[in-house]
Each structure stands twice: as structure tokens, then as C-alpha cells.
Amino acid sequence: AxxxxxxxxxxxxxxxxxxxxxxxxxxxxxSYGLFWYKQPSSGEMIFLIYxxxxxxxxxTEGRYSLNFQKARKSANLVISASQLGDSAMxxxxxxxxxxxxxxxxxxxxxxxIIP
Amino acid sequence: xxxxxxxxKYLFRKEGQNVTLSxxxxxxxxxxxxxxxxxxxxxxxxxxxxxxxxxxxxxxxEGYSVSREKKESFPLTVTSAQKNPTAFYLCASSPRVGARYxxxxxxxxxxxxxVL
Numbered sequence: 764a765x766x767x768x769x770x771x772x773x774x775x776x777x778x779x780x781x782x783x784x785x786x787x788x789x790x791x792x793x794s795y796g797l798f799w800y801k802q803p804s805s806g807e808m809i810f811l812i813y814x815x816x817x818x819x820x821x822x823t824e825g826r827y828s829l830n831f832q833k834a835r836k837s838a839n840l841v842i843s844a845s846q847l848g849d850s851a852m853x854x855x856x857x858x859x860x861x862x863x864x865x866x867x868x869x870x871x872x873x874x875x876i877i878p
Numbered sequence: 879x880x881x882x883x884x885x886x887k888y889l890f891r892k893e894g895q896n897v898t899l900s901x902x903x904x905x906x907x908x909x910x911x912x913x914x915x916x917x918x919x920x921x922x923x924x925x926x927x928x929x930x931x932x933x934x935x936x937x938x939x940e941g942y943s944v945s946r947e948k949k950e951s952f953p954l955t956v957t958s959a960q961k962n963p964t965a966f967y968l969c970a971s972s973p974r975v976g977a978r979y980x981x982x983x984x985x986x987x988x989x990x991x992x993v994l
Contacts, residue, residue, distance in 0.1 A: 767920070772918075798982060800985075805987065806966060806968075806987060806988040806990075807985055807986070807987045807988065808921075808968060808970070808985035809985075810983075810984065813982060854921070856920075865926070865936065865937075866911075866921070866923070868920030868921045868922075870918065870919055870920045871918075871919075871920055
């Protein structure tokens, strides 16, 4: 069974600083995908970034990057130059590559950006 | 604009009543999903459908039912058997089934269900 652990229930970060949101995962599968989603107060889940288990380079999407350490089973999200609009819940999720379309989610981290 | 719509935004249920949450997508996606989110929790999968007229139970299917008569529609019924239905319900879709595991799921705006 897959499991995602996010150990930071909440974080407060000064505007323009970088922030790292932690995510560790557990799976016995060799092929899997890791996702990060942002959920603002409106409730919609917004896809941010993806990392495949066989990808040799860490994924980047604009201000978002994923610090993928396969041996440690961690997939931390790094947001550079944080903005007030980054305040939201952030969820890490995983999907294995066996035709199972299920996403397993962590419990999330609430990020608050301080002006 | 292409996207996923969910209605209503808020829904109130009386004891013993069945209610149906609507989910429509015009993205031409094959797969559709229903998730439940409780306060302070991540999302849990209720049901998913990979093709019209077929659907699979997720982790917490008890007390829920679905149908997939059209590719673009995947309604969720919360039955009276669901004893604790108060939650935020999110519908999602993804382009293809099993073709690329990195394909993300796209989410609708959600429906908040409250019990009177």
C-alpha cells in the first residue's frame, strides 16, 4: 500500500523568501509518479508539479521545484521568492504505474505568507 | 473554456435523504474520479471511472453510488446509508487511462455537503 506523509501542518514564511514543504512517501513499487497540488481557500485543487520515479533530474515549473531524493523516499516542494498568493494548502500525492489511476494524498501543509 | 464543473456549490441533506452531486467535464477526458475531503485531511477516493458504463470502487465507497452513462458526466449520489456525509467533495478527470502515469488529474471547484 502507498502512503504519503507531510509532517508540517502549518508554516509561516516571510514574503520573497524561499520555502520548502516536506513530503515523504512509502511504496514497494518501482515505478511511480509524485505530484504536488495547491488548494487555495476557494477549494479547487491546482496541479503544480510532477516527478517520475525514473526521472534523473529534479522537476521544475517556474518558481516551483521538486527536491527528489529517491533513496530517502522524499519529494520536497521548493517555492522560490514566495508571494502573498502562495498562501494555501499544499498536498503531496503519489500514483503507481500499474494501471491503477488512484492518487494517494498526504494530509497537507497550510502555508501562510507574511507581508 | 474547457474545464470541470460541479454543482451545486453547497448542498444540504436531511436525515434519510439521498442527494446527487453533479460533475461535468468538456475536456474529452476518459477517466473521472470522486474524492472526499474532511477538515484537515487529504483527499480520499470514493469511486472512479475509466470508461463509459464502467466504474470502480475506491477506498471509501460505502454509502455512495455513481453512474457513467456519458463520457462527460459522472454524478455521485450520497445515499442515506452514508452516516457521516458532511465533507467537501471534489470531482476530477484525467486524459487517458494507463497511457502515461505522469498525466495529472484536473479538479473541479468542489461541492460542500452539509447535513441538517
